[in-house]
Amino acid sequence: MYKELPPLPWLRAFDASARLGNFTLAAEELGLTPSAVSYQVRGLEAQLGHKLFRRERKALVLTRLGQAYKPVVAKAFADLDATTSNLFGKGAEAEIALRCVSSLNLLWLVPRLEHFKVANPDSRLRVLSASWAELAEGEEIDVDIRYGDGNWADGEVLPLMTNEVIPVCAPALRGSGSPQALARGPLIELAGVVDTWRHFFALHEPDCETQEPAYKVDQSLIALELASRGQGIALVAEVFARPYLDSGTLVQASDLALPPRQGHYLVLPAARNRFRPEVTALVAWLQEQACK
Numbered sequence: 001m002y003k004e005l006p007p008l009p010w011l012r013a014f015d016a017s018a019r020l021g022n023f024t025l026a027a028e029e030l031g032l033t034p035s036a037v038s039y040q041v042r043g044l045e046a047q048l049g050h051k052l053f054r055r056e057r058k059a060l061v062l063t064r065l066g067q068a069y070k071p072v073v074a075k076a077f078a079d080l081d082a083t084t085s086n087l088f089g090k091g092a093e094a095e096i097a098l099r100c101v102s103s104l105n106l107l108w109l110v111p112r113l114e115h116f117k118v119a120n121p122d123s124r125l126r127v128l129s130a131s132w133a134e135l136a137e138g139e140e141i142d143v144d145i146r147y148g149d150g151n152w153a154d155g156e157v158l159p160l161m162t163n164e165v166i167p168v169c170a171p172a173l174r175g176s177g178s179p180q181a182l183a184r185g186p187l188i189e190l191a192g193v194v195d196t197w198r199h200f201f202a203l204h205e206p207d208c209e210t211q212e213p214a215y216k217v218d219q220s221l222i223a224l225e226l227a228s229r230g231q232g233i234a235l236v237a238e239v240f241a242r243p244y245l246d247s248g249t250l251v252q253a254s255d256l257a258l259p260p261r262q263g264h265y266l267v268l269p270a271a272r273n274r275f276r277p278e279v280t281a282l283v284a285w286l287q288e289q290a291c292k
Contacts, residue, residue, distance in 0.1 A: 016030055098128070101129070102219055106221060119285065150263070163263070169227055183209060187213040188213060188231065189234075190236065268283070
């Protein structure tokens with residue numbers, strides 16, 4: 001494995017020389033002599049079988065292959081440095097980066113975070129929001145709360161919670177709760193989810209004549225706000241609706257519901273150190289809160 005990979009000191013000598021333009025400055029950065037840097041670069045060129053520099057009197061000039069190799073080597077060192085810092089760096093240990101889909105962030109997570117801080121007063125949280133269950137590419141995230149089927153390959157996936165999908169509306173719009181009454185709407189639907197009004201009526205009243213939703217929105221929070229203003233009946237996961245139901249702003253429009261087909265999961269990205277004590281504590285706390 002890695003039989004073609006040159007020695008790391010040779011690559012560092014090339015990287016520094018390519019950035020700084022001569023062996024003297026590269027030697028100062030690396031704590032070596034200029035002749036040692038020159039020797040390592042020659043060794044790299046010999047192994048690769050190609051010249052990387054043209055030696056001119058006052059400067060080094062990258063060859064065409066050297067120009068192509070420079071950003072690749074630089075990115076490799078940058079990635080290695082960032083990952084080492086993320087996993088083992090002192091600054092990284094103090095902060096936990098937690099990302100959560102936006103609606104759950106506002107309606108479920110944020111109201112509970114003060115309890116986590118009471119139990120973990122020295123913890124530092126960086127709380128981020130995501131619109132959908134996108135991968136955490138390019139972001140330094142320790143714990144990612146996503147909604148979906150749990151089929152992600154970029155980290156360890158732990159179930160958090162599942163909820164029925166229920167119809168909710170303003171108290172003034174509450175009717176008999178029958179599928180026929182609900183079908184008269186107006187209906188509010190979430191775009192991009194598997195649990196739609198079409199699935200709801202197909203389950204409870206396949207022959208029911210329905211209308212197109214009056215609103216299609218991309219977040220449960222928007223659907224709930226529209227419903228609370230009497231704009232229609234929203235079909236949302238119970239966990240999102242719970243604060244509105246508890247306050248009386250919304251009521252359940254029917255006793256009928258859709259069984260959960262998707263849920264919320266904790267994803268611990270493979271590029272991060274999930275065994276940090278503070279990350280372990282946060283994961284345990286989130287799972288405990290989800291069971292309440």
